[in-house]
Amino acid sequence: MKILISGSLAYDRIMNFPGKFKDHILADKIHTLNICFTVNGLAEKFGGTAGNIAYNLALLDEQPLILATAGKDFTNYKKWLEQHGLSLSSIRIIPQEFTAGAFITTDESNNQITNFNPGAMGYSSEYDFSEIIPLDTLAIISPGNLEDMLAYSRKYKKLNIPYIFDPGQSIPVLDKNQMLEMIDGSAVLISNEYELEMIKAASGMDNNEILRYTKIIITTLGEKGSVLLSKDGKVSIPPALPLCVSDPTGAGDAFRSGLIKGMVMGKDMIESARMGSTCASFAVENHGTQEHCFTKNQFWTRHKNNCNS
Numbered sequence: 594m595k596i597l598i599s600g601s602l603a604y605d606r607i608m609n610f611p612g613k614f615k616d617h618i619l620a621d622k623i624h625t626l627n628i629c630f631t632v633n634g635l636a637e638k639f640g641g642t643a644g645n646i647a648y649n650l651a652l653l654d655e656q657p658l659i660l661a662t663a664g665k666d667f668t669n670y671k672k673w674l675e676q677h678g679l680s681l682s683s684i685r686i687i688p689q690e691f692t693a694g695a696f697i698t699t700d701e702s703n704n705q706i707t708n709f710n711p712g713a714m715g716y717s718s719e720y721d722f723s724e725i726i727p728l729d730t731l732a733i734i735s736p737g738n739l740e741d742m743l744a745y746s747r748k749y750k751k752l753n754i755p756y757i758f759d760p761g762q763s764i765p766v767l768d769k770n771q772m773l774e775m776i777d778g779s780a781v782l783i784s785n786e787y788e789l790e791m792i793k794a795a796s797g798m799d800n801n802e803i804l805r806y807t808k809i810i811i812t813t814l815g816e817k818g819s820v821l822l823s824k825d826g827k828v829s830i831p832p833a834l835p836l837c838v839s840d841p842t843g844a845g846d847a848f849r850s851g852l853i854k855g856m857v858m859g860k861d862m863i864e865s866a867r868m869g870s871t872c873a874s875f876a877v878e879n880h881g882t883q884e885h886c887f888t889k890n891q892f893w894t895r896h897k898n899n900c901n902s
Contacts, residue, residue: 594857595725596650596657597754599745600643600735601714602670602684603693605881608632610700630706632698638881639670641693642735642761645843648883649850649872651677653892655857658683660720660745661737664692664713673883683720687713717741722748731857732756733849734775736763746775755780758807759849764791772796777806781862783852785813785845809862813848813873815841819866830866833874833899843882848873871896 610630617628639648643661650657656678662685663670670692671681693714697707717740732749734742734756742763749756758779760767767775772795776782782803784792789812793799800822803810810822818832851872855865871892879885887895 595730596655596853596857597660597683597720597725597730597732597745598643598646598650598657598735599660599718599720599732599741600646600737600759601641601693602644602659602661602663602667603641603695603714604666604670605638605640606694606696607636607638608634608696608698610698612700613702614700614704614706615702630698637669638883639673640695640843640882642737642759642846644670644674645846645882646733646735646850646853647674647679648677649847649876650853651679652887653850653854653872654889655854656680657853658720660718660741661685662687662713662716662718664688664690667692683718685716685718687716690716714738717744720745722752725752725754727752727754730754731853733759733853735759735846735849736761739763739766739771742775743771746778750778757781757783757849757853759783760792761788761845764788764795767795769795769797773806776803779807781809781811781852782807783811783813783849785815811852811866813845815844818870819848821862821866823862828863830863830870831899833867833870833895835874835878838877840880841877842880843876844873846882847876847885867900868896871899874899 610632643659647657647659660683665688691712693712695707695709697705699705717738732754734745756779758775804824813819819830821828848869851869852865855868875885875887
């Protein structure tokens, strides 16, 4: 089955400041703030919603297509994706822009200052669906270019391609009509608990009303697992236990990958969500969204152990 992942490709550039921001900011001069923080080096990580989901699916022996844009600095990320057997054919390069990037500085108190440059993400990926076989395709719309999110939701409905709608970080920029349009006709609406409250506020609907527009609402709850809500009722999915917890960043995207893997294997939604939990458990063991790795045997062994516990 063909898997289409629309969303973002981004570099996360992470810096640590050996001190506390508050010790270097004068409260009475904050209206004329002009300050420089000298950091202890810089770590560049590969990220973005589409990139993260595709990476985890590659670990699960899938070869999804990434419907996203990248910029003139894409070389290192390109090599990384190729190294994991992922196609670049559906990624549009915007030569005059940089790949989207977050510049994150963290101090000793875990306070963060983040600057985000959307760069190439400001352009549509303009994917050509002419060679897609709808009956053999599953899609996910994750946060990225707003034009893509709207256009692809319309295309999937026109072609009868089932899709997962994952508005995430894009929720604040979606108005009520846009939110309703993309939820309407989706196979699954997925978000974390806080995001679901934002979706309900933006759409003006409660859970029961949302279920008139989508078949299933999946809400991830971090270390508490997840919840599946449908017209048939509510099912709680326990988390899979990691060996350690280093960084929860990227666990949500990993969950989505495991969920998708289950769906393309023909598993029911409960089993697919359990696979999502298993995939997420590997992601939290490392800092960064694409720093973890597992073999098929490691995945299925952990999955079996957690399902039987």
